[in-house]
Amino acid sequence: MGNAQSPPTDPRFLSSSRAFTQKELQHLSSLFDSLATQSQTNAKYISPSVFQTYFKLHGPVGERLFDLVTQERKDQRLTFEDLVVAKATYEKGTKDEIEEFMFRLVDVSGDNFVGRSDLESVMIAIFNDILCINDSEVGSSSHKDIVNIFLNAANFSVHDEKCTEEAMSFDDFRSWCAHLPTVRKLLGGLLLPPDSGRPGTQIPNLLIPKDIDTNIVLLKKEYAWHIGGALSQHELEDWKLLYHSFVNGLSFNTFLGNISNHEGPTVLIIKDKDGYIYGGYGSQKWERHAEFYGDMKCYLFQLNPKASIFRPTGANNNLQWVIYARMRKV
Known part of the structure; x- marks a missing residue:
């Protein structure tokens, strides 16, 4: 041995x-x-x-x-x-031992404080070295902007004169990981062989028609990676663009017709007039129902100005519901 x-x-x-x-x-x-x-x-x-x-x-x-x-x-x-x-x-x-190891890992400066600069180094390494997403790649976005949305999800509650910047507590770190399950998966598997399919490294293949300008598509590769953190591996393969208001118009019936013809789960992304980007994952086919339906696999997410995933609490079954309403531009 x-x-x-x-x-x-x-x-x-x-x-x-x-x-x-x-x-x-x-x-x-x-x-x-x-x-x-x-x-x-x-x-x-x-x-x-x-x-x-x-x-x-x-x-x-x-x-x-x-x-x-x-x-x-x-x-x-x-x-x-x-x-x-x-x-x-x-x-x-144990879960505590693993997360304690990860918490020490993101302290890349080794000064016993996890500040914003530490997390920035970690996220840049994830996009550049682990996921190998280039800024110029089709379907990607500016790394500086993308890194900031992940940092904006973090809370820095530690104020210590020995640290030059505000820092994370262990509870802050665990909360950050809870909102960013893909980051948590990836940080938890870095000692696995890189060619063995490390958890948290799979990016869905975005299938966008060639006649559509990729600049108008809200779903960037980094966003898809983030959203996929709450999904199983078989759901992280090909993601096909079914509807875009700029291409398909603002008709709600067109929207519903396009997505209801698809048997699999769907991701809905919205950008409002203030520039906020958010949406939800529907685990079941979209159909008109008199009441809520769906299951606990559904979840909401935020992409900009900060990245977060919000899973259902189980307090009720208000998960998916199709109503007759006028669709705003998305």
């Missing part, structure tokens, strides 16, 4: 090992041996550069994750024990 030449010195190693099956430990051992060999360290430890290249995490986030996995020793050496302990905590731990 990787690093078996030396007896374990970390008391957490044995307890962490019990979180894995023998097969899983063997897989971790093989992974460690492979990366340690690439690190040219006589297979004794993994170097930062090899770690970041394998997990495809560069810059502040990759450096911070390596720092946490090596228990902040600052010796630039990741041992087999480190890998087992980190993955046991980060992937096999």
